[in-house]
Structure formats: structure tokens, C-alpha cells
Amino acid sequence: MTTTEMFRLLCERLDTYQEQVIELQRQLVSRVALGPEVGGVGETAKAAFLTDLLQSWGLKVHHYPAPDTRVPAGERPNLVVYLPGQSSEKVWVLSHLDVVPPGDLTLWDSDPFTLRVDGDRLYGRGTEDDHHGIVMSLLAVKACLDLKITPPRTIALALVADEETGNDKGLAYLLREHGQLFSPEDLIIVPDAGSQDGTMIEVAEKSILWLKLTLMGKQSHASRPHKAKNTLRAAAHVIVALDGLQREFPLQNPLFRPPMSTFEPTKKEANVPNINTIPGRGVFYLDCRVLPDYDLEQVKARIQAIATEAAGKLGVTVAVEPVQWLPSAPPTAPEAPVVKALQQAVRRVYGREAIPQGIGGGTVAAFFRQRGLPAAVWMTANDGAHQPNEFCYLSHLIGDAKVLAHIALGAD
Numbered sequence: 192m193t194t195t196e197m198f199r200l201l202c203e204r205l206d207t208y209q210e211q212v213i214e215l216q217r218q219l220v221s222r223v224a225l226g227p228e229v230g231g232v233g234e235t236a237k238a239a240f241l242t243d244l245l246q247s248w249g250l251k252v253h254h255y256p257a258p259d260t261r262v263p264a265g266e267r268p269n270l271v272v273y274l275p276g277q278s279s280e281k282v283w284v285l286s287h288l289d290v291v292p293p294g295d296l297t298l299w300d301s302d303p304f305t306l307r308v309d310g311d312r313l314y315g316r317g318t319e320d321d322h323h324g325i326v327m328s329l330l331a332v333k334a335c336l337d338l339k340i341t342p343p344r345t346i347a348l349a350l351v352a353d354e355e356t357g358n359d360k361g362l363a364y365l366l367r368e369h370g371q372l373f374s375p376e377d378l379i380i381v382p383d384a385g386s387q388d389g390t391m392i393e394v395a396e397k398s399i400l401w402l403k404l405t406l407m408g409k410q411s412h413a414s415r416p417h418k419a420k421n422t423l424r425a426a427a428h429v430i431v432a433l434d435g436l437q438r439e440f441p442l443q444n445p446l447f448r449p450p451m452s453t454f455e456p457t458k459k460e461a462n463v464p465n466i467n468t469i470p471g472r473g474v475f476y477l478d479c480r481v482l483p484d485y486d487l488e489q490v491k492a493r494i495q496a497i498a499t500e501a502a503g504k505l506g507v508t509v510a511v512e513p514v515q516w517l518p519s520a521p522p523t524a525p526e527a528p529v530v531k532a533l534q535q536a537v538r539r540v541y542g543r544e545a546i547p548q549g550i551g552g553g554t555v556a557a558f559f560r561q562r563g564l565p566a567a568v569w570m571t572a573n574d575g576a577h578q579p580n581e582f583c584y585l586s587h588l589i590g591d592a593k594v595l596a597h598i599a600l601g602a603d
């Protein structure tokens with residue numbers, strides 16, 4: 192049988208999997224996999240479900256748990272599964288098991304952890320981020336098994352923990368302790384971001400810099416502001432002054448969307464519990480996504496200087512500490528084999544031209560790239576990740592499974 196014929200059969204088969212997709216998403220959504228940082232118990236239940244399922248398909252599941260005393264299981268699951276191909280040349284799909292919390296429940300139209308099906312849309316926390324990756328890769332494997340097709344390339348699935356809260360117990364652990372699993376010759380796909388038409392192949396990321404700004408002033412009764420140094424007012428001045436960063440770091444790179452570095456004030460810690468006290472201490476955070484051209488030390492130094500000046504006018508001091516410091520990894524070459532294979536498959540399945548691009552980062556692919564493993568982030572996404580009413584399209588899951596099948600086959 193030619194690879195073209197195999198591809199046709201696999202596509203036909205995948206088109207019959209609607210019910211299985213819904214059932215799989217239903218099971219995954221119901222197993223809440225939150226990390227301990229956000230009060231969760233980890234990914235054990237979801238990993239156990241997937242282990243049982245993959246074993247029932249006759250596959251061997253390799254376990255690489257990362258010790259973690261913060262969760263009841265004492266470890267965080269990382270699973271690796273192979274569908275052996277005609278050669279040991281691998282196409283990897285790395286997906287993550289964990290999800291982010293649902294956030295404000297009043298913004299959801301239905302229970303985040305109960306799958307809701309509405310036509311082509313499957314709603315629930317995790318349906319897109321990152322069950323999309325899990326489901327589409329499982330579908331491609333299942334189609335090969337059902338049709339007894341051995342693709343030229345081995346399909347390798349990595350289902351990892353801890354993506355949403357830093358990766359230390361997930362991919363970073365796998366690479367640190369079991370780095371031999373991956374080779375620079377492998378095609379590595381990370382379905383964890385993408386565009387609605389499936390044409391974005393992410394190959395580069397901005398550096399990530401999260402800063403904690405602690406403002407120290409002087410607390411006082413709200414009726415006596417002359418005795419106080421109000422850190423909330425100072426924070427407002429600092430935040431406005433920091434808008435100037437855009438002018439100080441003006442470079443643009445069209446590989447990225449948006450093309451410039453960004454500096455966003457985000458979280459603010461609670462200060463005084465009552466209205467009639469002027470706060471004397473305030474903490475807020477900045478999330479900076481910086482083009483690879485700039486040095487993070489230099490960015491931090493300017494933020495410290497701008498904040499000190501703006502707050503200083505009100506007698507308030509500012510300490511600036513990094514919370515996350517992730518200089519961007521070397522990009523995956525736009526002509527890397529994994530990019531070419533994705534472009535060819537997207538053309539064949541969706542009839543569209545996919546383009547290598549950079550994003551505000553950071554995806555888990557950075558950990559591969561830091562180790563010289565050229566990874567491409569790709570999926571047909573709809574921007575619902577981390578939002579209320581997160582959903583994915585059933586048709587995209589099946590379409591993306593075809594893309595993976597095409598790559599495993601090395602078809603034309």
C-alpha cells in the first residue's frame with residue numbers, strides 16, 4: 192500500500208470518530224488536573240485514565256513520574272507512549288495534562304468540569320488547552336491501530352504534568368532526568384497554541400520577565416494624608432510612568448504578534464482591608480514579554496529606575512524582584528524538517544499555507560529549544576485557552592489528527 196493510500200484510509204477512519212472524541216473529552220474534562228500552586232491535587236486521575244485507555248489499546252505506557260511532596264500522590268505523572276513505526280525515526284507530540292482553574296464561575300454558561308456539547312463545539316475547562324493535543328494525537332494512533340497501519344515514522348506521545356505552573360515537574364523534569372528520550376533528528380510538535388485556520392506554526396518566543404514591585408511608604412489614617420506616604424497612589428504613578436517602556440524598547444519584529452515587546456501591569460496584592468486607612472505597603476506585578484534582541488537585565492534596570500523616580504516623588508520606595516526570568520530560547524529554524532512537514536500536512540488537510548511565526552511566549556517548547564531540540568508549536572486553536580467557556584471544535588480535533596497522520600506517514 193502506498194503512503195497516499197494509507198493516508199486516504201486513515202482520513203476516512205478518523206472521520207468516523209466523532210462519538211469517541213466526545214467521550215474522550217468528557218472523561219478528560221471530568222478529571223480536574225490542577226497543580227498544587229493553585230490548590231489542586233495534580234494530574235494523577237487524568238494520567239491513570241489515559242494509562243488504562245492506552246493499555247486497553249495494547250500499547251505500553253512508560254511512566255516518568257516527578258517527585259512532588261505537595262500532592263497526595265507524592266509525584267506528578269509524565270507518560271510516554273509509542274506507536275512503533277517502520278523506522279525508529281519519531282514524530283513526537285507533547286501535550287500537557289494539567290489545566291488552569293476555571294476562574295470566575297459566574298462567567299461560565301455551564302459547569303467547567305462537565306463537558307457540554309453544542310454542535311461542533313465541545314465546552315469545558317481544558318477542552319482546548321491542552322486536551323486538544325492529547326485527543327488529536329490519541330486519535331491518530333487509534334486510527335493506525337484500528338486499520339493495522341504501521342506508519343513509516345514512529346508516533347511518540349508525551350503526556351506531561353505541570354505545564355501551566357512552570358514545567359519543573361513536567362517537560363523540564365523529563366529533559367533533565369530522561370533527556371535521552373528525545374533526539375535532534377526527531378520531529379517535535381507541541382500542540383499548545385495556534386491560529387483558528389491552522390496556519391500559525393510557532394517557531395520563536397519572546398523572553399518572559401515577571402517582576403514583583405513592592406512599594407514601601409507610610410500607613411496612616413485616611414483623614415490625615417499629610418502623615419502618610421500612600422503606596423496605592425504611588426503605584427498608580429509608577430504604572431503610568433512604565434508606559435514609557437514601549438518607547439525605550441521600540442524594536443519590532445514582524446515574526447511576532449504583536450511585533451513589539453510588551454509590559455503589562457497585572458496582579459495586585461491586597462493592601463489594607465478597610466477604606467479609612469491609607470496603605471503604607473503595596474505590591475503589584477508586571478508581566479513583560481520582551482523581544483529576543485533585548486537583554487532582560489537591561490529591561491529590569493530601566494523598570495527599577497522608572498519606578499524609583501515615579502514613586503520617589505511621593506516619598507515611596509520601590510523594590511523590584513524577578514518572579515520569572517526566562518530569556519528566549521534560540522528559535523526553531525523556519526526551514527526545520529518539523530516546520531516543513533507541518534506545512535505540507537496543513538496544505539494537504541486544510542488546503543492552506545502555514546507560516547512560521549513568533550509569539551509572546553512562552554510555551555513549553557522553549558524547554559526543547561534550550562536543549563537544541565527543534566520543536567514547533569502548532570494546532571488549530573480558537574483562542575479559548577484560560578478563558579471562561581473554553582471550547583474546542585470537534586472538527587479541528589479530527590482535522591489535526593489527520594495532519595499528524597500525514598506527518599507520521601511522510602506522505603506527499
Ligand SMILES: [Zn+2]
Pocket residue numbers: 287320321354383
Ligand atoms: Zn497549554
